[in-house]
Amino acid sequence: MTGLLKLSPRISLARQAISHICLLLFAFIFVSVFYRRYWLDAEDPYKCRALLTRGHWLDPPEESYTSQQFEKWQPSGCMMHEYTEKDVRACLKGQQIIYVGDSTTRQLFWATAKKLNKTGADEKMRKAGKHQDLAFEDKDVTVDFIWDPFLNTSTLRRDLVPYGTREDADTVETGGLITIGGGLWYARHFGSDWLDHFRDTLNYIIPLVADKTATSFARYSPLSSSQSRSSGHHVYLTPVEIPHYDVLSPLRAATITPDKVNPMNEYLYNLSTTRGVKVPWSHSLMTWENRTQLFNKAQKHFTYQDFSSLCVLVLMLGLLSARRSLGRQLPGGGRQIANEWFLPRDQTNEWKGWMQFAILIYHYTGASSVLKIYQIIRVLVASYLFMTGYGNTLFFYREKDYSLKRCASVLLGLNLLSCILPYIMDSEYLFYYFAPLVSFWYLVVYCTMRIGHSKNWSMPFLLGKIGVSGVIVTVLIRCPMFFDGLFLLLKHTCKIHWNVKEWRFRLQLDCYIVYVGMLVAIASLRIHDILHTQLSSQDDFARLIRRRWNNIRLLSVAAAIIIIPSFWSFTRHFSNKVDYNQWVPYISMFPIFSFIILRNCNQHLRNFYSWIFAWLGRCSLETFTLQFHIWLAADTKGLLSLGVFGRNGTHLDGRHHDLAVLTVVFFWVSALTADATATITKWIVDPQSMVVPETELTPLPRKSGAFSNVLQRLYDAWKESLKIRLASIVLMLWILNRV
Numbered sequence: 001m002t003g004l005l006k007l008s009p010r011i012s013l014a015r016q017a018i019s020h021i022c023l024l025l026f027a028f029i030f031v032s033v034f035y036r037r038y039w040l041d042a043e044d045p046y047k048c049r050a051l052l053t054r055g056h057w058l059d060p061p062e063e064s065y066t067s068q069q070f071e072k073w074q075p076s077g078c079m080m081h082e083y084t085e086k087d088v089r090a091c092l093k094g095q096q097i098i099y100v101g102d103s104t105t106r107q108l109f110w111a112t113a114k115k116l117n118k119t120g121a122d123e124k125m126r127k128a129g130k131h132q133d134l135a136f137e138d139k140d141v142t143v144d145f146i147w148d149p150f151l152n153t154s155t156l157r158r159d160l161v162p163y164g165t166r167e168d169a170d171t172v173e174t175g176g177l178i179t180i181g182g183g184l185w186y187a188r189h190f191g192s193d194w195l196d197h198f199r200d201t202l203n204y205i206i207p208l209v210a211d212k213t214a215t216s217f218a219r220y221s222p223l224s225s226s227q228s229r230s231s232g233h234h235v236y237l238t239p240v241e242i243p244h245y246d247v248l249s250p251l252r253a254a255t256i257t258p259d260k261v262n263p264m265n266e267y268l269y270n271l272s273t274t275r276g277v278k279v280p281w282s283h284s285l286m287t288w289e290n291r292t293q294l295f296n297k298a299q300k301h302f303t304y305q306d307f308s309s310l311c312v313l314v315l316m317l318g319l320l321s322a323r324r325s326l327g328r329q330l331p332g333g334g335r336q337i338a339n340e341w342f343l344p345r346d347q348t349n350e351w352k353g354w355m356q357f358a359i360l361i362y363h364y365t366g367a368s369s370v371l372k373i374y375q376i377i378r379v380l381v382a383s384y385l386f387m388t389g390y391g392n393t394l395f396f397y398r399e400k401d402y403s404l405k406r407c408a409s410v411l412l413g414l415n416l417l418s419c420i421l422p423y424i425m426d427s428e429y430l431f432y433y434f435a436p437l438v439s440f441w442y443l444v445v446y447c448t449m450r451i452g453h454s455k456n457w458s459m460p461f462l463l464g465k466i467g468v469s470g471v472i473v474t475v476l477i478r479c480p481m482f483f484d485g486l487f488l489l490l491k492h493t494c495k496i497h498w499n500v501k502e503w504r505f506r507l508q509l510d511c512y513i514v515y516v517g518m519l520v521a522i523a524s525l526r527i528h529d530i531l532h533t534q535l536s537s538q539d540d541f542a543r544l545i546r547r548r549w550n551n552i553r554l555l556s557v558a559a560a561i562i563i564i565p566s567f568w569s570f571t572r573h574f575s576n577k578v579d580y581n582q583w584v585p586y587i588s589m590f591p592i593f594s595f596i597i598l599r600n601c602n603q604h605l606r607n608f609y610s611w612i613f614a615w616l617g618r619c620s621l622e623t624f625t626l627q628f629h630i631w632l633a634a635d636t637k638g639l640l641s642l643g644v645f646g647r648n649g650t651h652l653d654g655r656h657h658d659l660a661v662l663t664v665v666f667f668w669v670s671a672l673t674a675d676a677t678a679t680i681t682k683w684i685v686d687p688q689s690m691v692v693p694e695t696e697l698t699p700l701p702r703k704s705g706a707f708s709n710v711l712q713r714l715y716d717a718w719k720e721s722l723k724i725r726l727a728s729i730v731l732m733l734w735i736l737n738r739v
Contacts, residue, residue: 022668029665032644033295041643047078047296058301077296079638088115089141095176096142100156102149104241105181109134109145116141149185151201156180176234180205183240187260188252198264205237206275236278237271240264296643297633298655300366307365307373314357321612342524342600346609348387351599353613355380356620360627363636364659375571375580382513382588383595384434388441389517396449397456397525404722405685407446412681414439417625417673423736425629430498432625433506440507441514444473448518462522470515477507495737509584516589520596557601560594567591616667619674623666626673631666684729687719 037045044050054076073080081087099109113121113136120138128134133155134145146155186194240261248256272279325346358380367373392410396402418435422428430436448469455461476482483500490496530542531549545552567590574580600606616623633640640662645654682689718724 019668022664025661026665026668029642029661033642036296036643041077047075050076051078058299072299072301074299074301077298077641077643079297079299079634083115085116088112089139092141092176094140096144097176098144098146098178099181100146100148100178101151101181101238102147102183102185103130104184105179105238106134106145106147108179108181108238109136109143112143113138116143149182151180151182151205156205178235179238180236181238181241183261183264184243184256186264187256189255194260195263195267199267202237202267202271206271206277234278236280237268239268239279295633296641298639298641300364300637300639302366302369307361307367310361310365311358314354314361318354318610318613321610322608323611324608341528341606343390343596344606346614347599347606348391349614349617350609351613352384352387352617352620353615354610354617355383356616356623357613360623360631363627363632364639371574371577371580372571374577375574378509378580378584379588379591381434382510382584383592385438385441385510386513386517386520386589386592388438389445389514390521391517392442392445393449393518393521394525396445396453397521400453400456402446402450402453408722408726409681409685410442411439412684413677414442414621416677416680417622419733421625421629427628427635428498429496430503431635432628433502434624435621436503437506438621444469444514445518459522459526463519466515466518470512474511477504477511480504494734509581510588512585513588513592516592553601556597560597560601563590563594567594615671619670622670622673622677626666626670630669631662684725685722687725 041047055074058072058074083091097112099105099112110121110125113124116136116138121136124134124136131147133147136143146153148156183198186198190197242258242261242265243256245253245256245258268277268279271277325344359377362368362373362377367377414435418429418432421432448466449456452461452465483504487496487498487500487503490498526541527545530545567587570587571580574583628636631640632638639655639658641654641658642661643654645657718728
């Protein structure tokens with residue numbers, strides 16, 4: 001059969017095999033995670049002990065490819081929380097923090113003071129002497145430092161005496177948190193008996209600070225701030241800090257040696273394991289080196305090696321999966337060999353797919369901190385919205401279908417998942433910003449094309465209508481009154497608390513690219529009609545296209561080749577995201593134009609596409625939304641980790657294994673969710689198409705009675721009327737918000 005391609009029956013078998021493999025992998029993940037959580041981590045399920053004792057630097061000097069070093073500390077199995085001034089006040093409101101020790105402990109004092117009030121702490125730090133007691137008070141939090149390098153002053157003993165009786169600790173009026181650190185002065189100023197003096201001092205302190213419950217402390221859930229304020233006081237002994245021996249002065253290097261420092265830390269370690277002394281060993285390591293606790297969490301850390309390796313891997317997959325478009329379905333069961341025109345469906349799905357891969361890599365590797373990568377990703381987001389304007393304009397112009405059924409199908413498909421997740425994950429609808437963003441612009445395109453649609457055949461009328469729409473929408477976005485009033489109304493009527501500032505920011509970033517997509521759609525339709533149909537009358541534009549089309553194509557390709565490096569060079573002048581974001585609405589269209597021209601400049605390029613990219617493009621909305629909770633952790637701030645391949649979560653000790661396993665399951669769940677969303681949407685919009693034939697059903701006896709008749713009529717009305725079904729969904733969401 002010339003011109004026809006037959007579909008292989010092996011495709012469905014391959015899909016079943018992949019589904020079974022993913023299901024087995026899914027089961028393996030949960031069995032492994034349960035084993036780690038309830039067996040390997042049974043003594044420390046909430047990572048409280050791991051936070052204090054185990055971890056590593058993500059950016060040590062020998063592995064850091066940027067100027068930032070010793071910035072990201074990764075505890076074993078959890079994430080570090082960066083405490084803000086607000087966080088510190090919430091935890092320590094009305095309490096006193098006391099630091100006791102030498103100059104290394106004094107650094108902790110100043111770090112805490114700067115968290116409370118950096119300006120005030122810097123000013124006090126400039127005036128403070130070296131070997132003296134210090135105090136810093138800001139509002140209702142007090143921080144004290146007691147200069148006591150030998151840990152034997154009367155002030156320290158006065159503060160610790162009340163802790164000797166643990167039952168009375170809750171009634172003590174002294175410090176809520178006491179941190180004691182020292183030891184280097186013993187090595188510096190005592191001779192061969194330095195260790196004996198150090199032990200004698202600790203033996204006096206230990207009975208006052210040892211926690212009898214330390215062995216079982218980590219079995220329980222971490223305390224909230226309110227609970228911690230009422231649960232007694234906390235005393236910690238910090239390890240003896242390991243200095244950089246090679247930068248010590250000759251006089252200090254002669255006395256402060258590893259042979260003296262290591263035995264003191266070994267003695268502290270024995271005390272922490274046998275006597276219940278709280279020693280945050282991670283402090284020593286640091287100076288030297290999602291809604292569930294079931295999965296481990298890890299911090300993001302950007303390296304160019306990880307980012308570029310993943311990009312190259314994805315590019316190779318895309319090239320290896322290139323295939324010819326199957327073309328249009330024919331009545332006989334085959335497909336016509338494709339001879340595609342501008343931006344065919346397979347190509348737009350491919351475009352969405354490789355952009356989604358790039359965005360996922362961007363989020364996973366933490367590349368948002370790199371300005372030049374952020375600039376590229378912003379263009380990719382604009383490309384999605386360009387396709388929203390292009391594809392929907394093309395549909396409305398060709399099909400002229402402005403029905404409620406069509407509109408409801410699109411909006412339900414876009415928003416079903418993003419509306420359900422906030423009730424499950426205690427998040428917000430706008431947190432999954434892409435679905436509401438695309439929905440807003442879809443409604444803009446719908447209204448623009450719907451109003452006066454009977455005259456859309458007139459190019460001057462259609463172009464003028466698009467221009468008027470652009471002006472009106474731009475005014476609504478930039479005028480605070482409209483969205484401020486709308487969000488205030490939603491707050492009081494529906495208990496919806498959305499961030500209007502964040503929403504306006506999202507709209508302003510790409511406020512023109514949708515209209516550019518609409519114009520490109522109209523231009524492509526017009527040019528296609530000129531080149532492929534016999535027009536009864538031709539205007540000057542049609543004659544120009546027919547006569548000079550080859551020249552126009554060559555000039556367009558040459559311009560596209562020049563624009564891409566020019567755009568890249570232009571964006572290098574921006575030093576921060578704020579300046580770049582101000583230009584994005586006006587310049588993002590140029591690299592998009594260049595890409596679609598180069599991608600469609602040849603018939604061969606138009607006829608081939610990457611099926612892997614196209615597959616991901618068909619479920620790109622689901623992958624974008626579900627990444628927040630399946631692939632990433634802590635609302636995209638961290639990474640999800642199984643904790644079974646490597647206990648520390650380093651790149652060589654488990655992180656890459658986690659990425660490989662979780663990515664497969666993540667894509668599988670996203671594909672299933674996309675299919676489920678399509679099925680539910682079809683059932684809501686057109687329930688008749690989902691009804692099982694009556695011949696396959698066993699009829700049920702109908703109950704008589706007034707109440708039963710009323711219910712039956714209500715059900716019949718609900719089944720027959722799309723408006724009633726949509727109204728019932730809105731009513732249900734309103735009730736859930738009000739509860």
